[in-house]
Amino acid sequence: MRPATQSIHAAAPERRPGAPLTPSVVAATSFHTDPDAIGFSAADLEGEAPPFYTRWGNPTVALLEQRLATLEGGEAGLAFASGMAAASGLMLHRLAAGSHLILSDVCYAGVAEFAHDTLRRYGVSISAVDLSDLDAVAAAMRPETRLIHAEVPVNPILRLADISGLADIAHRGGAELSVDSTMATPMATRPLEFGADWVIHSLTKYACGHGDALGGVVVGRSTAIAGLRKEALIHAGAALSPFAAWLILRGLETLPARMAVHERHAGEVARWLEAHPRIRRVYWPGLPSHPQHDLAKRQMRNFSGMVSFVADDDKALARQLAAQLRIVTYAVSLGKTQSLLFHIPADDIMRSSFHLEDAAAQRYRDWTGAGTFRFSVGLEDPADLIADLEQALS
Numbered sequence: 001m002r003p004a005t006q007s008i009h010a011a012a013p014e015r016r017p018g019a020p021l022t023p024s025v026v027a028a029t030s031f032h033t034d035p036d037a038i039g040f041s042a043a044d045l046e047g048e049a050p051p052f053y054t055r056w057g058n059p060t061v062a063l064l065e066q067r068l069a070t071l072e073g074g075e076a077g078l079a080f081a082s083g084m085a086a087a088s089g090l091m092l093h094r095l096a097a098g099s100h101l102i103l104s105d106v107c108y109a110g111v112a113e114f115a116h117d118t119l120r121r122y123g124v125s126i127s128a129v130d131l132s133d134l135d136a137v138a139a140a141m142r143p144e145t146r147l148i149h150a151e152v153p154v155n156p157i158l159r160l161a162d163i164s165g166l167a168d169i170a171h172r173g174g175a176e177l178s179v180d181s182t183m184a185t186p187m188a189t190r191p192l193e194f195g196a197d198w199v200i201h202s203l204t205k206y207a208c209g210h211g212d213a214l215g216g217v218v219v220g221r222s223t224a225i226a227g228l229r230k231e232a233l234i235h236a237g238a239a240l241s242p243f244a245a246w247l248i249l250r251g252l253e254t255l256p257a258r259m260a261v262h263e264r265h266a267g268e269v270a271r272w273l274e275a276h277p278r279i280r281r282v283y284w285p286g287l288p289s290h291p292q293h294d295l296a297k298r299q300m301r302n303f304s305g306m307v308s309f310v311a312d313d314d315k316a317l318a319r320q321l322a323a324q325l326r327i328v329t330y331a332v333s334l335g336k337t338q339s340l341l342f343h344i345p346a347d348d349i350m351r352s353s354f355h356l357e358d359a360a361a362q363r364y365r366d367w368t369g370a371g372t373f374r375f376s377v378g379l380e381d382p383a384d385l386i387a388d389l390e391q392a393l394s
């Protein structure tokens, strides 16, 4: 099956008369159990155990996990209550006191803060590295490096990284590569095909697509996912609600169709913004002006619906846009039907989240100026979006 078919049919239940055509929400938290089949400890969990307790696994959640694993070309998936639970769960599982993490110097703020503020407290050392510079990544490797964590493209500035180059460096040094692919989606990039060991998504974004459910997933090899399930899900406990899984399954059916439209609309809006006198710089991987457009063409089959732009006097412009926009909404999050715009001042996020100083801070400012406008281009008619931007910018 190809992706547009997988998102609807992968891991679908058996076709038999009377079986429902759409997934059911299995709300039960516990299941009839054979006393000889399973013990009371997660250590007893082996292979394809029948449903037992919903924090361990649930049929509705399992369908979502299998469908996402298929879309990513991976062996198995593990769903979590949020994207943060997926990322933090993976890091807690793969890192320990004394180990070293190479983290993208710019990434989702929550992930950066979790690493710098929490993992460090547990004795993990962290190097924040610009992962678009493979020489810098190779130089940051240490004997105790266990994980390189990338985000491709990075939220919020849409910088890319060469996934196969990162995987080579990680594997040569005995480490693993995890890629947060939330902004790409499997319609654009399947990081496992480029050598990544783990793929993470915030399902809250494009996978759900409608802004009405939080969720996260990690996809990887089945033995590795089984280990992650015991520690990061059963013991850390951030299980996805079956109802949220059902909403995300519903959203996932239209992911391929939505991503084709998000990409087309983002392209129209990005090209229009690029020609606007008040906008200094526009980043969208599909624009020839994106500094990594060639890498984008090699690594992305869809350039996604995320655009970021830079303007002079950005704080005043953020207030103006928030007050004047009538269709685009000034709000956080991304990947939903409705267009969302948010402004992220460089100094604030460098201090609170990224801990960037000196040359690294200068590199961030060179890319974004004083701040980034992150624009999740929605499914509204692009002519209406452009007209809305035009009146709000004037």
Ligand SMILES: *Cc1c(COP(=O)(O)O)cnc(C)c1O
Residues within 6 Å of the ligand: 082, 083, 084, 085, 087, 108, 110, 111, 151, 155, 180, 182, 183, 202, 203, 204, 205, 214, 215, 216
């Ligand atoms: C939103 C987001 C997260 C966090 O996901 P939640 O579902 O909000 O916990 C992680 N990574 C990226 C790239 C995101 O955009």
